[in-house]
Amino acid sequence: MTTAVTVEQLSKLYRIGELQSAYGTLRDSLAAAGRRLVRRDHRPHDEDLWALKDVSFELREGDVLGVIGRNGAGKSTLLKILTRITTPTEGRATIRGRVGSLLEVGTGFHPELTGRENVFLNGSVLGMKQRDIARKFPDIVEFSGVEKFIDTPVKRYSSGMSVRLAFAVAAHLEPEVLLVDEVLAVGDAEFQRRCLGRMQDLSESGRTVLFVSHNMQAVSQLCERAIWLDKGRVVDDGRSAEIVARYLQSGSGGGSSRAWPDLATAPGDDLVRLRSVRVVQDDVEASAVDVRRPVGIEIGFTILRGDGQPVFPKIKVVDQQGDVAFNAMDTSPRWHDASAPGDYLSTAWIAPNLMNEGMATVHVGICSLGAAKLYPHAGCNDAVSFHVQDPGEGDSARGLFAGQWKGVVRPMLDWTTEER
Amino acid sequence: MTDTELEVREPSARAAEPLQPAPRVDRVTVIRPAPRWPHLDVPELWHYRELLLRLAWRDVSVRYKQTSIGVAWAILQPFLTMVAFTLVFGKFADFPSKGIPYPIFVYSALLPWTYFAASVAQSSGSLVSNRSLVTKVYFPRILLPLAGVTVPFVDFLLAFVVLFGMIVWFAIWPSLAIILAPLFLLMALVTALGVGLFLSAVNVRYRDVPYAIPFLIQIWLYFSGVVYAISALPERWQWVLALNPMTAVINGFQWGVVDTAPPELGKTLVSIASMLVMFVVGLWYFRRSEPRFADTI
Numbered sequence: 001m002t003t004a005v006t007v008e009q010l011s012k013l014y015r016i017g018e019l020q021s022a023y024g025t026l027r028d029s030l031a032a033a034g035r036r037l038v039r040r041d042h043r044p045h046d047e048d049l050w051a052l053k054d055v056s057f058e059l060r061e062g063d064v065l066g067v068i069g070r071n072g073a074g075k076s077t078l079l080k081i082l083t084r085i086t087t088p089t090e091g092r093a094t095i096r097g098r099v100g101s102l103l104e105v106g107t108g109f110h111p112e113l114t115g116r117e118n119v120f121l122n123g124s125v126l127g128m129k130q131r132d133i134a135r136k137f138p139d140i141v142e143f144s145g146v147e148k149f150i151d152t153p154v155k156r157y158s159s160g161m162s163v164r165l166a167f168a169v170a171a172h173l174e175p176e177v178l179l180v181d182e183v184l185a186v187g188d189a190e191f192q193r194r195c196l197g198r199m200q201d202l203s204e205s206g207r208t209v210l211f212v213s214h215n216m217q218a219v220s221q222l223c224e225r226a227i228w229l230d231k232g233r234v235v236d237d238g239r240s241a242e243i244v245a246r247y248l249q250s251g252s253g254g255g256s257s258r259a260w261p262d263l264a265t266a267p268g269d270d271l272v273r274l275r276s277v278r279v280v281q282d283d284v285e286a287s288a289v290d291v292r293r294p295v296g297i298e299i300g301f302t303i304l305r306g307d308g309q310p311v312f313p314k315i316k317v318v319d320q321q322g323d324v325a326f327n328a329m330d331t332s333p334r335w336h337d338a339s340a341p342g343d344y345l346s347t348a349w350i351a352p353n354l355m356n357e358g359m360a361t362v363h364v365g366i367c368s369l370g371a372a373k374l375y376p377h378a379g380c381n382d383a384v385s386f387h388v389q390d391p392g393e394g395d396s397a398r399g400l401f402a403g404q405w406k407g408v409v410r411p412m413l414d415w416t417t418e419e420r
Numbered sequence: 421m422t423d424t425e426l427e428v429r430e431p432s433a434r435a436a437e438p439l440q441p442a443p444r445v446d447r448v449t450v451i452r453p454a455p456r457w458p459h460l461d462v463p464e465l466w467h468y469r470e471l472l473l474r475l476a477w478r479d480v481s482v483r484y485k486q487t488s489i490g491v492a493w494a495i496l497q498p499f500l501t502m503v504a505f506t507l508v509f510g511k512f513a514d515f516p517s518k519g520i521p522y523p524i525f526v527y528s529a530l531l532p533w534t535y536f537a538a539s540v541a542q543s544s545g546s547l548v549s550n551r552s553l554v555t556k557v558y559f560p561r562i563l564l565p566l567a568g569v570t571v572p573f574v575d576f577l578l579a580f581v582v583l584f585g586m587i588v589w590f591a592i593w594p595s596l597a598i599i600l601a602p603l604f605l606l607m608a609l610v611t612a613l614g615v616g617l618f619l620s621a622v623n624v625r626y627r628d629v630p631y632a633i634p635f636l637i638q639i640w641l642y643f644s645g646v647v648y649a650i651s652a653l654p655e656r657w658q659w660v661l662a663l664n665p666m667t668a669v670i671n672g673f674q675w676g677v678v679d680t681a682p683p684e685l686g687k688t689l690v691s692i693a694s695m696l697v698m699f700v701v702g703l704w705y706f707r708r709s710e711p712r713f714a715d716t717i
Contacts, residue, residue, distance in 0.1 A: 092450060120474065
């Protein structure tokens with residue numbers, strides 16, 4: 001086995017200012033340059049941020065490495081450097097063989113072009129040769145399941161369809177080193193299974209895979225090994241099952257589930273402790289959910305004393321813009337009196353066709369009623385998150401419309417029409 | 421956690437083509453911090469030639485997909501401009517036109533000029549308008565402005581057909597120098613690419629560029645000898661204007677297609693030198709900014 005990927009002391013520095021005013025007008029920057037000249041301001045910036053710092057690891061051919069960590073831990077930066085989208089500030093990486101990447105599939109799809117034209121365009125963008133694309137074209141189309149619409153402009157596709165087609169192209173790249181970022185967050189359960197199957201095929205045929213995901217189940221199942229990034233550094237590196245377990249125990253989840261096995265360190269006070277939070281759909285844990293079916297937020301907690309205030313579970317759901325979509329708490333009479341000590345598992349069912357497509361983050365709390373506000377006895381912000389998907393089959397709020405659908409919520413309303 | 425969600429094997433889904441074992445590889449990519457003095461990686465560009473064609477093809481086909489008269493735009497634009505210029509500058513202002521009828525004089529100048537102007541505009545905006553590509557996949561970024569100067573060539577060819585009609589109508593025949601016309605057009609391409617490389621990189625940081633371009637193009641037109649013959653200016657000014665590569669392009673192109681006086685060698689050399697300076701500066705600035713495109717765009 002030879003080494004496929006060597007990463008040595010890779011670091012990436014961002015200037016916060018640079019990120020904030022990513023682009024300004026010429027005038028702003030001339031003015032700033034003028035100020036610097038006058039003040040002789042050469043101090044190093046105090047707002048520098050190491051998105052990645054001294055990351056080193058090595059992959060042998062055929063290895064499948066999972067990369068986990070919370071948002072902003074540097075996972076995406078690592079992939080961006082390895083795919084050469086951006087350059088590192090320090091360190092180096094050596095990759096043997098062709099690199100293929102699945103970073104947010106659908107890159108370069110042009111809405112005016114047909115599915116067929118986009119397959120060829122996207123294939124070249126991803127580095128395939130024209131004749132390879134032509135050879136694999138039937139497979140790609142079959143894999144995507146959009147045969148009927150292959151000569152329709154992509155702008156008429158539902159988001160689900162274009163994602164499937166885009167993934168199909170990317171999945172047929174067959175590079176020696178494949179970098180994957182969270183593609184499992186897209187598409188329905190059946191399609192996710194196919195994606196995972198494809199990744200497994202690739203790794204079994206000797207390809208090296210680097211897989212970034214929030215889906216802990218997928219990571220522990222697909223990868224022998226995982227590294228855990230936090231604040232740009234490697235915190236842990238080892239067998240994926242162990243790393244995932246430690247990561248989940250640390251409570252830094254942010255994925256579709258989180259657990260605090262040790263009651264003593266779990267969030268909470270002397271009355272109640274949080275034990276676990278999970279996102280479920282159709283009885284299984286889900287990081288991507290179908291908008292048309294109910295989504296459960298399952299909260300496990302332990303009540304320690306029977307003589308405390310009455311407490312009840314509550315959730316707050318925040319959309320990807322950071323706006324609060326809604327608050328909800330269990331108002332059933334069972335919580336009117338103090339509950340008996342013991343373990344409880346409450347599930348809040350989010351109605352179908354309520355949340356709009358996109359990422360939703362859930363804050364959970366076990367609260368008691370105060371005079372002016374709810375008092376949280378045990379709580380966790382950003383406990384879990386999930387991705388709301390619309391397969392675009394015509395039976396959701398967007399009907400057969402495939403364009404952008406705005407709004408925090410997107411209920412299916414009852415419409416009545418009379419002819420007058 | 422349950423295991424039911426991930427039944428990873430799905431034999432029915434993939435029956436088609438069994439994966440080949442990964443071939444032995446000899447390609448090694450080394451990723452390092454951006455060098456201080458960038459160079460142009462020509463073998464890499466060659467490797468990506470198919471993508472260049474695809475990008476150009478995409479721009480061409482998207483361009484006319486939703487227009488009602490489609491490719492007729494490529495002919496109408498220079499043609500109507502020619503009519504307007506003929507009226508204003510040829511008839512009312514009576515500008516010098518190298519002794520040939522003003523319509524064919526101005527149209528033969530408008531052809532390379534329109535190509536140049538469209539190339540500058542298209543390549544300058546190429547990085548920002550392909551933002552999603554720049555932030556998500558790697559390829560030599562230079563392909564984008566390069567595709568930007570390729571696409572207007574299609575319009576050029578279409579508009580060229582009208583020139584044939586005018587040649588017959590006015591009975592003004594091309595000279596043997598027409599075989600050099602592609603070289604002069606190449607000069608327009610290199611100049612436009614130099615400007616486009618520079619402005620596209622500037623545009624990543626400063627969104628002022630789209631506002632500046634129409635203005636720049638308009639001013640540039642008046643100093644390129646499109647609407648009047650440069651040869652009618654005082655000698656001193658002709659030398660100054662030779663710094664603008666487009667004067668040589670238009671003189672040389674007209675020399676071939678409508679048999680006007682050949683461009684002077686000295687002034688043409690000045691133009692070529694000026695073109696090379698623009699190209700090298702543009703390329704240098706582009707390559708120097710390139711490592712930060714994905715972060716700042």
